[in-house]
Amino acid sequence: MALFGNAHTIDPGTAQQDYARLLAPGEQISAAYLLIRDTMLFTEHRLILVDKQGITGKKMEYHSVPYRSITHFSVETAGTFDLEAELNIWITGAPLPVRKTFSKDVDIYEVQAILAQYVAK
Numbered sequence: 001m002a003l004f005g006n007a008h009t010i011d012p013g014t015a016q017q018d019y020a021r022l023l024a025p026g027e028q029i030s031a032a033y034l035l036i037r038d039t040m041l042f043t044e045h046r047l048i049l050v051d052k053q054g055i056t057g058k059k060m061e062y063h064s065v066p067y068r069s070i071t072h073f074s075v076e077t078a079g080t081f082d083l084e085a086e087l088n089i090w091i092t093g094a095p096l097p098v099r100k101t102f103s104k105d106v107d108i109y110e111v112q113a114i115l116a117q118y119v120a121k
Contacts, residue, residue, distance in 0.1 A: 008103055010034045015041055022048060022062060031114050033106065040100060042114050047089070049098065065091055065098075067118040073097075075112045078104040087111055 015032035016023075019041060023029070031042040037052040047070070049063040069092045076086040085108035088097040102108055 008034060009106055010039075015039070019048070019050070022064075031111075033100075033102070033111070035100070042118070044118070047115075047118075065089075067115075067121065069093075070115070070119050073112075073115050073119070075108050077108055087115075089115070 010032045012029045012032050015029045019029070019039075022041075023043065024045070027043050027045060029041050029043055033040045039048075039050040041048040041050065046067060047065040049065065051061040051063065053059040053061060071090045071092055073087065073089045074097075076088075078085045083104050085102045085104065085106065087100045087102065087108070089100075090097045102111065
């Protein structure tokens, strides 16, 4: 489903190697999701959103969102005819949520549990 822009799970160890330059010393990626061009990384300290830009995708923008900045989030599960699940994350100071779409192959409850674990700290 990645062809249509839906997120799918990637190995945290692979993401750890691929994005090592973004991480603080000792910071570990606990979960990672890949869209066609973008990536979501969950560490113990923050959510990192990697936004590839431009035609070639060589221009990158990295958003580091400390979990304490997340005011709330919502999860919409996939339905019978709607095969996608959605995650909305509201961040302090931003009027609109960050919205990510996941294929039915991703356990959206697992994504919600990761956020709940870190945001509740």
